[in-house]
Amino acid sequence: MSRTKEKLGNFTQLDAPKYEDVLQCMRCGFCLPTCPTFALTGRERSSPRGRVALARAVAEQKLEFTDAVKQEAFFCLDCRACTTACPSGVRAGEVMEICRSQSHQQVPLGHVGNSFRKFILQRMLPDPELMERSMLPARLYQRLGIQWLVRHSKALKLGPAWMEKAEGMLPELKAPLRPQLPVITEAVGEKRGRIGFFLGCVMTLMYPDVSRQTVRVLAYQGFDVVTPRATKCCGAPHLSEGDRQTARELALFNLDLFLQADVDYIVTDCAGCGAALKEYEELLDGETEHERLASFRAKVRDVSEFLTEVGLRTGGLKPVQKSVTYHEPCHLCHAQSISRQPRDLIQQIPGVELREMEEASWCCGSAATWGLKFSEESRQVLDRKLDNVRKTEAEILVTANPGCQLQLAWGVRERDLPVQVLHIMELLGEATP
Amino acid sequence: MISKTAIEQLIEKLGAENVASEKEDLLVLGYDSTPGIHCLPEVAVYPTSREGVLAAMEIAGREGLPIVPRGSGTGLSGGSVPVKGGMVLCLNRMNRILEIDEENLTATCEAGVITLDLFNATAARGLFYPPDPGSQKISTLGGNVMEDAGGLRGLKYGVTRDYVMALQCVLPDGSLLTTGGKSVKDVAGYAFKDLLVGSEGTLGIITEITVKLIPPPQAKRTILAYFDDIRAAGEAVSKIIAAKIIPSTMEIMDKATINCVEDYVKIGLPRQMAALLLIEVDGHPAMVEEDAQKVDLILRQVKAAQIHIAKDAEEAGKLAAARRTALSALARVSPTTLLEDATVPRSMLAETFAEIERLTAKYKLTVGTFGHAGDGNLHPTVLCDERNAEEMQRAHAFYDDLYDKVLAWGGTVSGEHGIGLAKKEYLARQIGAGGVKVMKRIKNAFDPKGMLNPGKIFSDDDPSTQSQVEEGFCVSH
Known part of the structure; x- marks a missing residue:
């Protein structure tokens, strides 16, 4: 519910945490060893327990919604590792996500910052065509060799750190997938069902080849794949930036679109989208009939979750003679509790040897825009991850979320590690004839 | 209220990154x-050395x-x-873990080392540090020593003190006290x-700890083992001890706890059972075999409903981990979990369960x-809501009656949690006014100005040091 009946303490009425949700924390501290920002700082207020205590203090009017509360809301990676670790069922990440929305109401940005934020969240992201057009300069930038020039001249050293990192993270850009992908891709062999493919923004813009493989794999597995062209952003960036209103508008749109598409399942290959889609039910509570929300929720699957559930057809798969290690995206393992399924899939590919890394479910430091906003901290979190990757000596590092893939591929390039970073669907695509 | 100069001095001595005085930092400490x-508090410091x-x-x-x-x-x-x-x-x-001495079978570490980190570091050298409080993943050795923490292995291996x-x-007057050593025997004075262990920070600040491995x-x-009646589980415990078997672990969970834990861990614990016992026997393989059979x-004699043997170390580990989440998992049900630490002679276990019921x-x-x-150490936990004053009163009456028995x-x-703030009245009941007086004299000998952790274990008589309480929130300035 967006509006609470009564105003809670020093929160505003719109999009405030529920008092029960903060009271639920009994402060046992089980979350502390799982929190990357607490590991970085050793500071209680940068821990899940501390953050929930801050929210509780705001609710109990022991504290105003101060700038420091805002800082902590945004310093939280929203990796949800604490949710997995919490026996009491506290969802500190979600409380912080809601506090981000409070931040914009209570500690607003300056005029320029605000206009920029509004432009990105409210104009650009909701409009797939505008996003595709806006990527054109970046593609030209790569094609015309300017990127080569910029990187070699070290021109970006002069700008802010995030800009250099953002540039460095750009994969080789190809034409966006959305306009190219047929609306219906027909099942191969005996048909097992009809699925709606939710093509995420980052996937179509940055990783068109990955999602192309996803659709090919799903078709090979016996499913008609419907990819509605009108699909809009899932709303995850908005939730992450605290713009819950736009997130709700996008969610309503996608809900209608996919319910009309008359599909058995709604499948995505982006962990961030999957987590957001699964939260529609809560986000849109009271905005539309609950039946529709429940029906939508019942259909949403991450692609690994889906293929494990329906059973992978392994007949005809080509062997991939490679050693693989798997990095768990936070939005898959912590936000959706999907941990076993990707490993099951990887192990079903003939020839693949899965090598477990230590701390596979520890964040890679990407976390939406966190990796750019806190580039130094992000680097430290990434280093911890890459050390664990390196120890496995695996040839391929597999993940299942574009944010992780961007960050890991960048880290591997920067460190010159002999490991290839792939989305799990690329690996499965390689095995699929 | 702390002066600006004092904060500046702290920053100068400890470094700005090790001093916190913003309200948002203090609130969460x-x-x-x-x-x-x-x-x-008024200020928080994070020293990184004894000098700090x-x-x-x-x-x-x-x-x-106050410190x-x-x-x-x-x-x-x-x-x-x-x-x-x-x-x-x-x-x-x-x-920092400073040393693992394989010749003397000791480990020396700073007070802030995480209990499980020490366990892992010693295990890597083929040694064993047994105390394992439920919070071992995050609790510190210093905290364990100050509260004399127990754990799941207490039955056979004892508690932190051992x-x-x-x-x-460091004592309040700035003097340093080193007590004990690596010698197995020590009766010098x-x-x-032993006085410092369990002193809850009221006598001195511990900076370094040497433990036995x-x-x-x-x-x-x-x-x-699962039971239809919790008293049968209590009987099983007493009988196992009476049969001269000392398992390393003998943990109990009642139905409410089983359900909350299962909600979290989802490992298939039976929700309809009245109680379960988690028993671990360890030692020489031959003896383990024999003890397990006994x-x-x-368990069959007392008519346990089901007996299940963990098939491997992984399953055993999962069960122990599940047990460790019990308290936090109970917090799923209600906003407030009021827990106690009553401990009885083991022969009285079945009676204690009956009394709790x-x-x-x-x-x-x-x-x-x-x-x-x-250990005869039970944690009856009232699941309540601190906003409901009447319910809280009933909860306290529950404990009052229970402690009488x-x-x-x-x-x-208190078996292992310490007295702190929560159990001062109960302590006075247990050791009497005379006992409290002696404790105060000891405190006075270490800390004549009453700087260290005032208000803990027993109440301060001096009304001028009473805190101001404002809507359930203590504010010191």
Whole structure:
């Protein structure tokens, strides 16, 4: 519910945490060893327990919604590792996500910052065509060799750190997938069902080849794949930036679109989208009939979750003679509790040897825009991850979320590690004839 | 209120990154895991060396600030809560393991080392540090020593006290005290070390700890037994002990706890059972085999509904991990989990369960009980809502009655959580006014100005040092 009946303490009425949700924390501290920002700082207020205590203090009017509360809301990676670790069922990440929305109401940005934020969240992201057009300069930038020039001249050293990192993270850009992908891709062999493919923004813009493989794999597995062209952003960036209103508008749109598409399942290959889609039910509570929300929720699957559930057809798969290690995206393992399924899939590919890394479910430091906003901290979190990757000596590092893939591929390039970073669907695509 | 100069001095001595005085930092250092207690300190410091501790204490002394040591804040009696404000001395950045001495079988570490980190580091050298409080993943050694923490292995291996060989600490007057050493025997004078263990930060600030290590058991067997009646489980425990078997672990969970834990861990615990016992026997393989058989026989005699043997170490580990989440998992049900630490002679276990059942009905409460059955140490936990004053009153009456019985049976008001703030009245009931007086004299000998963790274990008589309480929130300035 967006509006609470009564105003809670020093929160505003719109999009405030529920008092029960903060009271639920009994402060046992089980979350502390799982929190990357607490590991970085050793500071209680940068821990899940501390953050929930801050929210509780705001609710109990022991504290105003101060700038420091805002800082902590945004310093939280929203990796949800604490949710997995919490026996009491506290969802500190979600409380912080809601506090981000409070931040914009209570500690607003300056005029320029605000206009920029509004432009990105409210104009650009909701409009797939505008996003595709806006990527054109970046593609030209790569094609015309300017990127080569910029990187070699070290021109970006002069700008802010995030800009250099953002540039460095750009994969080789190809034409966006959305306009190219047929609306219906027909099942191969005996048909097992009809699925709606939710093509995420980052996937179509940055990783068109990955999602192309996803659709090919799903078709090979016996499913008609419907990819509605009108699909809009899932709303995850908005939730992450605290713009819950736009997130709700996008969610309503996608809900209608996919319910009309008359599909058995709604499948995505982006962990961030999957987590957001699964939260529609809560986000849109009271905005539309609950039946529709429940029906939508019942259909949403991450692609690994889906293929494990329906059973992978392994007949005809080509062997991939490679050693693989798997990095768990936070939005898959912590936000959706999907941990076993990707490993099951990887192990079903003939020839693949899965090598477990230590701390596979520890964040890679990407976390939406966190990796750019806190580039130094992000680097430290990434280093911890890459050390664990390196120890496995695996040839391929597999993940299942574009944010992780961007960050890991960048880290591997920067460190010159002999490991290839792939989305799990690329690996499965390689095995699929 | 702390002066600006004092904060500047602290920053100069400890570095700006190790001093916190913003309200948002202080607010989150005013609690531990004890429900209903939240206070606000005036400053927090994170010394990284003994010299830093000394410097911070000197400045606090000059300012007349109470000093409250804190590890990870996982205590269950309010030991690290700054109830009179002052300075919170966070020791969690002093977290180096200094030495693992394989010739003397000891490990020496700073006070802020995480319990499980020490366990892992010693295990990597083929050694064993047994104390394993439920919060071992995050609790600090310093906190364990100050509260004399127990754990799941207490039955056979004892508690933290049984492993402390030497302590290095700073006293309020700035003097350093090193007590104990690596010698197995030591009867030189008063046993300061034993006085300091469990002193809850009221006598000195511990900076370095040397603990005893032992060789790990060669074999282990984990047995899980379910019961239709919790009293049968109590009977099983007494019979196993009477049969002269000392399992390393003998843990109990009642139905409410089983359900909450299963909600979280989802490993297939049977929700309809009245109780379960988690029993682990360890030692030489031949003896483990024999003990496991005897335990199995006793469980059959008392008519356990089901007996299940963990198939491997992984399954055993999962069961122990599940048990460790019991308290936090109970918090799923209600906003407030009021837990106690009553401990009775083991022969009285079945009676204690009956009494808990009777009082639960009498006061119309929801209670989840779990604990270290083999130690006679139970954690009856009232699941309540701190916003409901009337319910809280009933909860306290429940404990009042329970403790009367526990003390009458020769039990104790705290098996392993300490007295802190939460159990001061019960302690006075247990040891009497005379006992409290002697404790105060001892405190006075170490800390004549009453700087260290005031208001803990027993009440301060001086009304001028009472905190101001404002809507359930203690504010010290």
